[in-house]
Amino acid sequence: ENKHFLNEIFSKKIDGIQCLRTDKQLGFAGAVNHALKFAKNPWIPWICVMHSDVIPKHFSWLSNLGKSMQNLKNKNVKMISPVTNNSILTTEFCQVKNELDFKSDAILDSGFLPMYTFLCHRELFKKIGLMKEYPLMGCEAEEFALRMKKSGYLQAICGSSYVEHEGKSTYNNIIKNPNNIEILRNNREMFTNEYKDYLKFLYK
Numbered sequence: 001e002n003k004h005f006l007n008e009i010f011s012k013k014i015d016g017i018q019c020l021r022t023d024k025q026l027g028f029a030g031a032v033n034h035a036l037k038f039a040k041n042p043w044i045p046w047i048c049v050m051h052s053d054v055i056p057k058h059f060s061w062l063s064n065l066g067k068s069m070q071n072l073k074n075k076n077v078k079m080i081s082p083v084t085n086n087s088i089l090t091t092e093f094c095q096v097k098n099e100l101d102f103k104s105d106a107i108l109d110s111g112f113l114p115m116y117t118f119l120c121h122r123e124l125f126k127k128i129g130l131m132k133e134y135p136l137m138g139c140e141a142e143e144f145a146l147r148m149k150k151s152g153y154l155q156a157i158c159g160s161s162y163v164e165h166e167g168k169s170t171y172n173n174i175i176k177n178p179n180n181i182e183i184l185r186n187n188r189e190m191f192t193n194e195y196k197d198y199l200k201f202l203y204k
Contacts (some may be wrong), residue, residue, distance in 0.1 A: 029131035031138040053166035068158035078153040082161035103159035112145030138187030
């Protein structure tokens, strides 16, 4: 709803910044897909996606993600996230108490990255497809992780990169409308029915 947001960015006159705005709200997956489809810099190999309620706390957060990704690529890791104070889900591998509570890098053997922030190679979307777009929001992270696992690709956590995540700001706004609650419930049911035979790969 903040229609002045892009004008604020343009006013900073930062070289290389490209701003995209859709005619209607597409949800998280729709926004990511739109950016991938209409990027003016497709030659840049790396993609970093962040939720709008995420704040990096250290200047090396992105370079550390890249270093860990390079160190783990020979183990077939294709996506990596920083640790955070609030992963929303019961994903303890993502969670730390504070910005000084770093941990070792870890490859996920079950579960999935909640996608509050992640780094991956652009080629990943060419190999397994774009994100599945659910109405409003839904099971995008789980669905994408499942396709990665089915293709033999792994996800990991970078213990030396930290971001703060407010979490649920979009969700709390959406559920103010009772009709949206039913849409979210249908999204979950749709995902479960479509992938019920494969969910064991996510939840061992």
